[in-house]
Amino acid sequence: MISTKHVIERILQKIAAPSRPDTVDGLIAGSLEANVTGIATAMMATFDVLQRAVAAKHNLVITHEPTFYLHQETRDSLPDDSVSRRKQEFIRTQNLNIFHFHDHWHDRQPDGIEIGMIQALGWAQYADTRRLNLFHVPEMTLASFARKLASQLGIQTMRVVGSPNLPVRRVLASWGFLSRDNGMSLLARPDVDALVAGETHEWEVVEYAQDMVAMGQNxxxxxxxxxxxxxxxxxxxxEWLKSFISEIPIDFIPISEPYWNPRDIL
Incomplete structure (x- = not known):
């Protein structure tokens, strides 16, 4: 048997990244001494993911994003909320252990999220030799490029700023949340046609992109x-975990896109 503590120790040893004095990573629920029956990795430990982990007999969930609705999360951040209480009760009664694995996965060299996204999109052949997040893709219109991305990732509610006929060859990716200053500086780069990100504030980077387009910038x-x-x-x-943890089953549990488009409903 292997404990939660030993799994986490192996992960951190394998990453070999410098320790952070302040990190969101850590065991959010459960016990370090618990014997692990199986590992489920997930983007977020949603209630649905937790139920599926229990069904698969995986009692350690490794989640990239928070379980209790706050980046710097604690189990006590919403003491009077019924949804949070029910989730905590389910975790407790099902003897689940939740490991928040965000900072160290990004600190890995190369970044674990970047590698997974590049593999999923088949972009390794297009990656710039100097920057892992800059890609020189075969030229196509913005509309065609966006449709291809949506198809590859199963996206129903993608948002795009720019002319549909814009020729796209040089793509910069910033996975996850895009901050104001970073987003503006990336868009302003002369060697970038399109910036791909997860989300951002509409009154910051989105407005900036709209103004660039209105000023005639491609x-x-x-x-x-x-x-x-x-x-x-x-x-x-x-898959990475399987390369050094072989005693227990390990599976990825995907979550669906959280939104749907009314136009897709007949």
Whole structure:
């Protein structure tokens, strides 16, 4: 048998990244001494994911994003909320252990999320030799490029800023959340036609992209949604874990895109 503590120790040893004085990573629920029957990796430990982990007899869930609705999360952040209480009760009664694995997975060299997304999109051949997140793709229109992305990742609610006929060859990716300063500086780069990200504030980077387009600049911003812009990285995480943990079963549990489009409903 292997304990939760030993699994986490092996993960951190394998990553070999410098320790962070302040990190969101750690055991969010459960016990370090618990014997692990199986591992489920997931983008988020949603209630549905937890139920599926229990059904698969996996009692350690390794999640990239928070379980209790806050990046710097604690189990006590919503003491009077019925949804949070029910989730905690389910975790307790099913003897689940939840490991928040965000910072160290990004600190890995190369970044685990980036590698998973590149593999899912088949972009390794297009990657710039100097920057892993810059890609020189075969030229196509922005509309064609966005449709291909949506098809590859199963996206129903992608958002795109820019002319549909814009020629796209040079693509920069920023998986997950895109901050104001980072987003603006990336869009302003002369060697970038389109910036692909998960999500951002509409009054910051989206407005900036709209103004660039209105001023006649040939730029595009594509927002995939946070979940689907990083989820392949947690599928890769499951395969990576199997390379050094062989005593127990390990599976990736995907979550669906959280939104749907009314136009798709007949």
């Amino acid at each position: 730029k595009a911003l594509i927002l995939l949604g946070h979940v689907l812009s990083e989820q392949a990285g947690m599928a890769y995480c499951a």
